[in-house]
Amino acid sequence: xxxxxxxxxxxxxxxxxxxxxxxxxxxxxxxxxTAALLGTSATAAYxxxxxxxxxxxxxxxxxxxxxxxxxxxxxxxxMAVQKMEDPATYSWVQMSNQSRHTLEYLAMTGPDNVTRPMxxxxxxxxxxxxxxxxxxxxxxxxxxxxxFTTEHVAWNFNRWLDPKTASSNVGLSVCSALxxxxxxxxxxxxxxxxxxxxxxxxxxxxxxxxxxNKPVLSAPEDLYNYPAAMAHPGxxxxxxxxxVGTGPFQLVxxxxxxxxxxxxxxxxxxxxxxxxxxxxxxxxxxxxYNFDADNQLNGFASGDVDGVYDFNVEQMDLAKSLPGVIHIxxxxxxxxxxxxxxxxxxxxxxxxxxxxxxxxxxxxKSLVYTTGGDVGENHHVAPVHxxxxxxxxxxxxxxxxxxxxxxxGFPNGIEVTIDVGNTDGPWHQTACEAMRDQMKDAGITLxxxxxxxxxxxxxxxxxxxxxxxxxxxxxGTMVMSLGYRTGVPWNESHYSNPAxxxxxxxxEATLDVAARKEKLGVAEKILQDDAVMILPLFRPIYTxxxxxVNGYVGHPTQYHQFNKVWKG
Amino acid sequence: MLKLIASRLLQMLLIMVVVSLLLxxxxxxxxxxxxxxxxxxxxxxxxALSEQDYEAWLEKKGLNVAFYERYAKWASGVAHGNLGxxxxxxxxxxxxxxxxxxxxxxxxxxxxxxMIPLSLGLGxxxxxxxGSKRDRVVSFVAVFTTSLPEIATAIIVTxxxxxxLRWVPANSSMVNGWDWRQLVLPVMTLVxxxxxxxxxxxxxxxxxxxxxxxxxxxxxxGLPYRRVIMRHALRNALIAPFTIIVLQxxxxxxxxxxxEVFFQYAGFGKLLLDAALFGDVYVIQAATLVAVCxxxxxxxxxxxxxxxxxPRIRFG
Numbered sequence: 001x002x003x004x005x006x007x008x009x010x011x012x013x014x015x016x017x018x019x020x021x022x023x024x025x026x027x028x029x030x031x032x033x034t035a036a037l038l039g040t041s042a043t044a045a046y047x048x049x050x051x052x053x054x055x056x057x058x059x060x061x062x063x064x065x066x067x068x069x070x071x072x073x074x075x076x077x078x079m080a081v082q083k084m085e086d087p088a089t090y091s092w093v094q095m096s097n098q099s100r101h102t103l104e105y106l107a108m109t110g111p112d113n114v115t116r117p118m119x120x121x122x123x124x125x126x127x128x129x130x131x132x133x134x135x136x137x138x139x140x141x142x143x144x145x146x147x148f149t150t151e152h153v154a155w156n157f158n159r160w161l162d163p164k165t166a167s168s169n170v171g172l173s174v175c176s177a178l179x180x181x182x183x184x185x186x187x188x189x190x191x192x193x194x195x196x197x198x199x200x201x202x203x204x205x206x207x208x209x210x211x212x213n214k215p216v217l218s219a220p221e222d223l224y225n226y227p228a229a230m231a232h233p234g235x236x237x238x239x240x241x242x243x244v245g246t247g248p249f250q251l252v253x254x255x256x257x258x259x260x261x262x263x264x265x266x267x268x269x270x271x272x273x274x275x276x277x278x279x280x281x282x283x284x285x286x287x288x289y290n291f292d293a294d295n296q297l298n299g300f301a302s303g304d305v306d307g308v309y310d311f312n313v314e315q316m317d318l319a320k321s322l323p324g325v326i327h328i329x330x331x332x333x334x335x336x337x338x339x340x341x342x343x344x345x346x347x348x349x350x351x352x353x354x355x356x357x358x359x360x361x362x363x364x365k366s367l368v369y370t371t372g373g374d375v376g377e378n379h380h381v382a383p384v385h386x387x388x389x390x391x392x393x394x395x396x397x398x399x400x401x402x403x404x405x406x407x408x409g410f411p412n413g414i415e416v417t418i419d420v421g422n423t424d425g426p427w428h429q430t431a432c433e434a435m436r437d438q439m440k441d442a443g444i445t446l447x448x449x450x451x452x453x454x455x456x457x458x459x460x461x462x463x464x465x466x467x468x469x470x471x472x473x474x475x476g477t478m479v480m481s482l483g484y485r486t487g488v489p490w491n492e493s494h495y496s497n498p499a500x501x502x503x504x505x506x507x508e509a510t511l512d513v514a515a516r517k518e519k520l521g522v523a524e525k526i527l528q529d530d531a532v533m534i535l536p537l538f539r540p541i542y543t544x545x546x547x548x549v550n551g552y553v554g555h556p557t558q559y560h561q562f563n564k565v566w567k568g
Numbered sequence: 569m570l571k572l573i574a575s576r577l578l579q580m581l582l583i584m585v586v587v588s589l590l591l592x593x594x595x596x597x598x599x600x601x602x603x604x605x606x607x608x609x610x611x612x613x614x615x616a617l618s619e620q621d622y623e624a625w626l627e628k629k630g631l632n633v634a635f636y637e638r639y640a641k642w643a644s645g646v647a648h649g650n651l652g653x654x655x656x657x658x659x660x661x662x663x664x665x666x667x668x669x670x671x672x673x674x675x676x677x678x679x680x681x682x683m684i685p686l687s688l689g690l691g692x693x694x695x696x697x698x699g700s701k702r703d704r705v706v707s708f709v710a711v712f713t714t715s716l717p718e719i720a721t722a723i724i725v726t727x728x729x730x731x732x733l734r735w736v737p738a739n740s741s742m743v744n745g746w747d748w749r750q751l752v753l754p755v756m757t758l759v760x761x762x763x764x765x766x767x768x769x770x771x772x773x774x775x776x777x778x779x780x781x782x783x784x785x786x787x788x789x790g791l792p793y794r795r796v797i798m799r800h801a802l803r804n805a806l807i808a809p810f811t812i813i814v815l816q817x818x819x820x821x822x823x824x825x826x827x828e829v830f831f832q833y834a835g836f837g838k839l840l841l842d843a844a845l846f847g848d849v850y851v852i853q854a855a856t857l858v859a860v861c862x863x864x865x866x867x868x869x870x871x872x873x874x875x876x877x878x879p880r881i882r883f884g
Binding site: 076083085089090091092163164166167168186187190192238240241254255256257258259287289290291292295298299301302303304305318452454455456457458460461489490492 | 599602603606607608609610611613614615617618619620621624625654656657658659726730731737738739741743744829830832834838842845846
């Protein structure tokens with residue numbers, strides 16, 4: 001039972017969500033997430049939902065201080081150590097982990113999927129969700145000795161939105177609502193955009209307002225997207241040469257493909273002692289050592305490292321045999337085996353439908369991931385997404401697939417080739433092989449063209465049939481906007497359906513949480529019926545840490561946060 | 569002799585020029601420039617860039633300059649000891665290559681230190697009496713270990729000695745500083761893979777020598793068998809294996825990518841693979857120059873050694 005009601009200061013959507021939760025239309029976890037996004041403190045949101053709040057330090061995004069914690073020590077993690085050029089153009093989560101303890105974010109989404117203020121102290125949204133006001137913490141210091149202010153926040157926003165920066169942040173809902181089209185087009189025919197006038201408004205030293213041109217519910221959540229770290233205005237690429245941040249650690253050694261060493265900051269550039277705004281930090285150093293994905297567990301088994309970034313499902317038995325704690329996180333990370341809707345033979349919807357109908361996603365999932373994970377439904381919204389709307393389960397239909405192929409002019413079956421880059425591990429290939437075996441029954445010959453991951457990223461948006469890895473994103477609307485709206489840069493399938501765009505617009509513009517789910521369900525159904533992709537599963541994340549590591553919590557996006565981690 | 573060395577060195581320079589020109593030409597293509605952009609910015613970001621912004625990025629990286637200008641600048645740098653800067657690793661290529669060469673050199677040293685006596689010893693023992701039980705055992709082991717691909721050997725030795733018996737670490741990343749124990753498995757893998765080949769060649773060479781007239785004469789003269797082997801047979805039997813062993817230098821430099829990657833050993837082969845995947849043209853160029861240099865130098869050593877070992881060959 002709920003033990004507290006929303007007050008006058010809470011956003012109107014929190015009131016309606018509260019009512020929906022009480023009438024059973026809204027899950028309590030979802031209510032907490034929504035209320036926290038709209039500025040209600042996470043503790044208050046948990047209280048309203050009648051749930052016990054995870055122990056977080058008051059007003060902090062981190063766990064509370066542990067009285068048993070030992071100060072000092074080095075935490076060693078096996079992970080790919082990658083080049084850090086520009087935080088706004090990070091293309092891998094690993095890059096952001098290397099700088100996450102130095103370059104911080106305005107907000108922080110915890111492992112419980114609840115977003116809490118980080119460099120921002122609080123935020124409020126207007127009733128129509130078009131105006132977001134962020135108030136910064138006072139006394140947050142850069143390592144240079146300057147105070148972190150709204151000038152710096154505005155500088156970061158403007159840089160992300162500058163097309164020359166090439167930041168993927170432009171695809172975020174909050175950023176796309178800050179820009180307007182100039183009416184001009186570039187050589188490729190893409191519309192040129194610019195930051196809308198007064199979109200980023202500095203109210204005072206600690207208050208900044210974002211004036212959006214459409215309602216956005218996920219603004220704080222967007223600001224924990226991994227390329228949205230706050231960089232110092234003195235930044236010059238590569239960031240690894242002079243990484244100035246507000247976090248408790250600083251970069252002392254960076255060797256791409258070898259190691260990234262972070263050490264606790266004691267003094268600022270001006271010689272004054274550095275006091276971290278987030279309270280005590282226990283570790284002295286964090287070391288990332290370069291290990292390829294398949295070798296990280298070997299490094300852990302040898303005792304070289306205290307934990308790994310992740311390990312593959314094929315390595316689960318080995319992991320279980322090692323002394324350590326295995327963390328499994330439910331995520332929306334997936335592979336999207338998508339077909340180019342404007343290219344033969346996939347421009348014929350019947351061919352796409354036949355291919356999709358010949359595969360049993362639940363069998364592929366259970367074959368590839370025996371522990372954890374969710375079955376995909378060929379529309380890219382995952383059960384873990386708070387706005388997920390459950391559609392009727394998909395059924396494999398071999399006869400139906402054959403019939404469609406015959407109608408499409410392929411009475412003797414069809415041969416198609418899929419490009420597989422294994423960019424997220426060899427499980428991509430395993431899943432495609434399972435699909436290949438299933439498709440045979442419908443007379444479809446699927447050939448796998450396996451290429452190196454780096455090569456795949458060169459063709460991911462060009463290949464006619466490709467298996468692309470998509471990382472976890474907190475909202476279903478977010479991933480649909482990024483990947484399937486007509487003409488957006490990451491629409492790799494070249495899918496275009498005005499009915500889908502309209503349904504997605506309607507879902508995004510709906511503030512009522514339960515109604516939003518239903519409307520997103522309409523978009524899900526359209527995308528599923530148009531058979532754009534086989535999306536067989538959503539993968540779990542497996543990681544392992546030594547028993548001596550305390551305070552470690554697995555995160556669905558694999559974002560590392562070690563401020564309250566200590567070694568026993 | 570000096571003429572031979574000078575001619576080989578000249579050949580080496582010519583090969584270097586041609587290969588580096590070809591590589592520059594290949595890496596000047598739009599495809600490879602896009603590869604660097606994807607590696608640095610990510611596939612998602614590159615697809616969102618406008619043509620104009622992509623051009624601006626190329627300019628920032630100095631990749632929009634004409635191929636011949638870039639080549640001339642690079643060649644002038646090389647002449648002055650500057651091999652350029654790695655796109656991926658953001659450090660001078662010279663120090664990077666030197667560090668990785670040293671690591672691979674250490675690996676190669678231990679492989680040679682174990683492989684040469686082992687393969688020569690077993691090859692000689694086997695070749696002394698062709699068709700004997702000893703010969704058959706050595707031949708079987710040699711063929712068996714050489715037939716297994718390096719990756720299979722690496723997996724077997726890791727499962728047995730690291731994960732099973734836990735005698736040695738499963739990887740050679742040296743994250744906690746230099747640890748000789750971490751060299752055991754890569755060295756073992758390479759020795760197992762390579763010794764069989766050299767042992768088989770030594771065996772064949774020894775067997776051939778043992779059937780020659782002068783050995784038969786020496787035995788019939790009543791010389792002790794040990795003396796016949798050490799004084800008369802070995803010198804001739806070792807000529808062919810010597811050439812082969814020196815040529816293994818090439819293989820140990822760039823042919824050990826699989827082993828270095830499997831054991832996460834930061835060597836030259838792994839550097840070359842990383843650079844190729846990233847499109848890190850200056851590292852690839854430097855690595856190629858080194859590989860050509862080692863190939864030619866090992867060839868020279870082989871030729872000179874062959875000449876010294878074989879008195880029938882003399883230069884005028």
